[in-house]
Amino acid sequence: xxxxxxxxxxAGGDGNIYLKGGRELVEFSNKNxxxxxxxxxxxxxxxxxxxxxxxxxIYWDAVPGKELIDDNxxxxxxxxLVSLVxxxxxxxxxxxxxxxxxxxxxxxxxxxxxxxxxxYPPAVFLAVFLSPSIIFWTSGILKxxxxxxxxxxxxxxxxxxxxxxxLTSLFWTLALSILIxxxxxxxxxxxxxxxxxxxxxxxxxxxxxxKPVGLTIVFIVFVFLLLNANGIDFYQILxxxxxxxxxxxxxxxxxxxxxxxxxxxxxxxxxxxxLLNVYIQPQLFNFNSWLFLLPIIENIDIITLALLAIxxxxxxxxxxxxxxxxxxxxxxxxxxxxxxTVPVQGAIARYKSVIIPFLLISIFAIVDWEKLKxxxxx
Numbered sequence: 001x002x003x004x005x006x007x008x009x010x011a012g013g014d015g016n017i018y019l020k021g022g023r024e025l026v027e028f029s030n031k032n033x034x035x036x037x038x039x040x041x042x043x044x045x046x047x048x049x050x051x052x053x054x055x056x057x058i059y060w061d062a063v064p065g066k067e068l069i070d071d072n073x074x075x076x077x078x079x080x081l082v083s084l085v086x087x088x089x090x091x092x093x094x095x096x097x098x099x100x101x102x103x104x105x106x107x108x109x110x111x112x113x114x115x116x117x118x119x120y121p122p123a124v125f126l127a128v129f130l131s132p133s134i135i136f137w138t139s140g141i142l143k144x145x146x147x148x149x150x151x152x153x154x155x156x157x158x159x160x161x162x163x164x165x166x167l168t169s170l171f172w173t174l175a176l177s178i179l180i181x182x183x184x185x186x187x188x189x190x191x192x193x194x195x196x197x198x199x200x201x202x203x204x205x206x207x208x209x210x211k212p213v214g215l216t217i218v219f220i221v222f223v224f225l226l227l228n229a230n231g232i233d234f235y236q237i238l239x240x241x242x243x244x245x246x247x248x249x250x251x252x253x254x255x256x257x258x259x260x261x262x263x264x265x266x267x268x269x270x271x272x273x274x275l276l277n278v279y280i281q282p283q284l285f286n287f288n289s290w291l292f293l294l295p296i297i298e299n300i301d302i303i304t305l306a307l308l309a310i311x312x313x314x315x316x317x318x319x320x321x322x323x324x325x326x327x328x329x330x331x332x333x334x335x336x337x338x339x340x341t342v343p344v345q346g347a348i349a350r351y352k353s354v355i356i357p358f359l360l361i362s363i364f365a366i367v368d369w370e371k372l373k374x375x376x377x378x
Contacts (some may be wrong), residue, residue, distance in 0.1 A: 001351045003006050003138075014075075014141075014142055014143075015140050015141035015142055016141075016142075017058055017059050017072075017362050018059075018072070018075040018078075018079045018141055019079050019090065019093060019141050020058065020144075021057045021058060021059060021060060021072075021075075021076035021080070022076050022077070022078070022079025022080035022081075022082065022083045023079070023080070023083050023088070024056065024085060025039055025055050025057065025076060025077070025080035025083075026039060026080055026083045028057075029082050033123070035095070038050075039053065039054075040077055040080065042054075042073065043082050045236075045321070046164065050235075050332070057076065059072040059076070060072065060073055060076060071143055071182060071183055071184055071185060073182075074143070074146070074179075074182045074183050075142070075146070075183075078146050078239075079093060079141065082096050082097070090141075093141055094140070094141065094245070097141060097145045097146065098138075098139055098145065100137040100145060100146055100149040101139070101144075101145045101146075101322055103149055103152065104148040104149035104150065104151060104152030104153060104155070105128055105129055105134070105138070105148060105152060106152065106157075107152030107153050107155065108128050108148070108151065108152035108155060108357060109124060109125065109128040109152075109307065110156060111152070111155045111156050111159050112124050112127070112128065112357075112361055113321040114159060115159070115320065116320055116323065116324075116361065116364070116365055117317075117320075118316075118317060118320070118359070119364045119365060119367070119369065120364075120367075120369040120372075120373065123364045123369070126360070127357050127360035127361045127364060128357045129359075131298060131301075131353075131356045131357065131360060132294040132295070132297060132298045132301075133295075133298060133349065133352065133353035133356045134148075134353055134354075134357065135322065135354060136294060136353070137349075137350050137353035137354075139355065140353075143183055143184060144184075144350065144351070144353055144354055145372060146183055147180065147183045147187065147354055148354050149183045149340055150176050150179045150180045150183055151180060151187065151354060153166070153172075153176050154176035154177060154179075154180055154191075155175065157169050157172040157173040157176060158173050158195065158198070160197060162202055164227075176371050177191070177195075184351075184354070186334065186337045186351065187334065187355075188336035189333070189337060189355060190330055190333040190337060190355070191330060192330040193216065193220055193333060194325075194326045194327075195331055195332050196216050196219055196220065196321070197212060197213065197216040197325065197326060197329065198264040198322065198326055200212035200213075200215040200216045200219070201322045202289070203215065206319040207319055207321065207322075209321060209322060209325065210324075212322070213325075233265060234267075235261070235264040238261060238267065238337070238340055238341055239261040240345075241341040242258070242261055242340060242341045245341055245342055245343055245344065245347075246343055249342075249343055249344035249347065252344045252346065253346075254292075254344055254345035254346045255343055255344050255345075256277075256283040256343055256344075256345065257343065258270075258273070258274075258277065258339070258340070258342075258343045259273060261340065267340065270339075270340060271336055273339065274335060274338070274339025274340045275332065275335045275336065275339055276339075277303060277348070278335040278338050278339040278352050279299070279331075279335055279359065280299060280302075280303070281295060281299050281345065281348070283345060284296050284345060286300065286324045292345070295345070295349050298356075302360070302363075305360065305363050305364075306363055308371065308372075309363045309364070309366050309367050310365065312367050312368045312372045313366055313367070313368065314365070314366060314367065314368035314371070316365050316366055320365065323365075324362060324365045324366075325363050327358040327359075327362045327365075328358075328362045330355060330358040330364065331355050331356075331358040331359040334352070334355040334358075335352065335355065338351045338352055
């Protein structure tokens with residue numbers, strides 16, 4: 001669906017860029033496995049002869065000098081691997097990538113079913129598979145397709161490790177976390193605090209969350225101080241991201257104004273506005289295009305489901321509280337980062353797509369399903 005949309009309205013959009021870059025990575029290797037491996041791993045980047053090849057691959061370096069993490073490269077690399085067996089067929093890329101997306105969503109579904117046993121199973125299925133964002137953005141040659149694959153497997157392995165403490169699960173959890181960082185940096189940042197919290201709950205074998213929350217706060221403060229001491233300023237990074245997005249997105253049809261980040265306190269000051277712009281999106285009603293129909297429907301669905309949860313409210317099981325707090329932190333931190341930095345509605349719809357299942361699960365987790373089923377589902 002998303003590939004067809006981008007093909008019609010944006011001459012292929014990002015999907016074509018990743019597809020073309022992946023094919024070029026294979027083509028420039030001249031069928032030499034060693035050369036392909038070196039290109040794939042970004043070796044000899046500034047060496048004459050190699051530099052010219054990399055420069056021909058559009059978006060291999062989205063930002064000049066950014067050598068370590070570039071999520072465009074991950075998308076190009078994945079498409080280059082598919083190119084080895086696709087024989088130039090776009091359909092083959094779509095089939096493989098959508099299959100990866102399905103695996104990730106299935107892993108996410110199984111994890112949520114394990115964590116939230118009292119939620120009506122069809123509701124978990126709806127939250128994971130049937131939101132318009134998931135259906136649209138994970139069905140093409142985009143970063144969201146492989147991101148949801150890595151995310152689902154990451155949470156499944158994390159869940160296994162927290163229960164059984166096996167080294168193999170820890171290895172795969174760490175490996176998948178690195179892949180998420182390389183696929184969608186903002187998502188990796190959104191997961192850092194919630195995952196630290198879950199690890200803290202393991203240290204305190206109790207359903208009470210005060211001590212794990214306190215330990216997590218101490219740990220996060222320590223990490224921020226450590227990062228600042230090494231010249232990594234979270235505020236400066238977000239401010240620079242916002243500035244870049246304002247420059248790039250100013251000519252977009254769905255551009256809208258967001259408050260500027262002028263001082264560190266603005267990060268907290270504009271948190272409510274950021275979440276409003278991402279999950280309620282009042283700016284949508286200022287546009288006159290049918291392309292915003294799906295996001296508007298999704299917003300109405302979220303509001304309706306939230307009202308349903310309030311009407312049929314039930315305190316979650318104590319054993320599930322830590323998982324509920326986990327999913328709430330993911331969508332709040334993710335929406336916070338997106339809302340502070342992205343002034344383009346189309347980009348917001350895309351970036352938040354992999355976070356929407358966490359929002360919906362947090363809503364369903366406080367619903368009295370027995371009462372609801374006895375009243376409407378029998």
